[in-house]
Amino acid sequence: MCVLFDANVEICGVKRIFLSLCLHILVVITANAQLQALCLPASATCRVLPRFSEMEMDMLRAGLVNVKAYLPDAILDIRYATDSNFVGVNVYGAYNKCYLQKDVAIKLQKADSILKRFYPGWKMVLYDCARPVSAQQILWDSLDVPIEEKGKYLSNPQNKSVHNFGAAVDLNLADANGRYLDMGTDFDYFGQEAYPFMEKHYFHTGLFGQKQMENRRLLRQIMTLAGFRGVPHEWWHFNSCSREEARENYTIVE
Numbered sequence: 117m118c119v120l121f122d123a124n125v126e127i128c129g130v131k132r133i134f135l136s137l138c139l140h141i142l143v144v145i146t147a148n149a150q151l152q153a154l155c156l157p158a159s160a161t162c163r164v165l166p167r168f169s170e171m172e173m174d175m176l177r178a179g180l181v182n183v184k185a186y187l188p189d190a191i192l193d194i195r196y197a198t199d200s201n202f203v204g205v206n207v208y209g210a211y212n213k214c215y216l217q218k219d220v221a222i223k224l225q226k227a228d229s230i231l232k233r234f235y236p237g238w239k240m241v242l243y244d245c246a247r248p249v250s251a252q253q254i255l256w257d258s259l260d261v262p263i264e265e266k267g268k269y270l271s272n273p274q275n276k277s278v279h280n281f282g283a284a285v286d287l288n289l290a291d292a293n294g295r296y297l298d299m300g301t302d303f304d305y306f307g308q309e310a311y312p313f314m315e316k317h318y319f320h321t322g323l324f325g326q327k328q329m330e331n332r333r334l335l336r337q338i339m340t341l342a343g344f345r346g347v348p349h350e351w352w353h354f355n356s357c358s359r360e361e362a363r364e365n366y367t368i369v370e
């Protein structure tokens with residue numbers, strides 16, 4: 117009885133030591149894993165590895181929100197994060213997301229829900245959202261049109277743009293099969309065919325058909341109903357407020 121008791125105690129004792137050792141090893145492994153996540157290899161001092169790109173950190177510092185949290189099914193086609201744009205190079209580096217002011221993201225969510233009410237399964241295609249002034253400068257310098265024409269397509273970085281405050285969005289729509297709507301021109305087409313106020317002219321000349329007219333009208337309608345305003349020279353661009361209001365209410369992303 118006594119031996120058995122001793123043996124039990126001893127077994128329990130061994131188990132306790134074993135468990136204790138296991139627990140200790142687990143703590144060491146976990147701590148090491150955390151250190152590996154937080155430290156650069158072969159670095160004498162630890163420093164936190166960035167979880168976000170520098171540009172995304174700038175967005176977060178300015179109080180902007182990731183639009184994916186508000187429109188989970190939106191198609192991100194952030195052209196300035198690729199070389200498929202008028203500059204021909206990626207001007208956003210590792211950043212390829214859509215950040216906006218929170219109230220603007222909520223407004224866009226409203227536009228998306230209006231779209232889905234009439235066209236279930238359709239999605240928004242986001243070309244560009246908040247844009248740092250530094251990127252605006254690169255685009256401005258690269259825009260190959262006469263200087264007096266530049267202001268039609270981009271805000272002068274010195275005057276700032278509503279995009280710089282995270283209060284403007286460039287977008288298209290995609291149908292239930294993921295096909296982008298035909299708007300007559302691509303995003304960032306720098307010609308009169310992109311001008312909303314010239315649509316009727318191009319419809320009468322036969323360049324645009326009924327479909328392109330309807331597609332552009334649909335985009336404008338859902339955005340306007342949600343509280344956005346279009347601009348005269350770009351069918352894809354919508355402001356949530358004026359530049360003056362943005363300057364008053366929001367932090368700029370430099």
Ligand SMILES: [Zn+2]
Pocket residue numbers: 244279284285286352353354
């Ligand atoms: Zn724009």
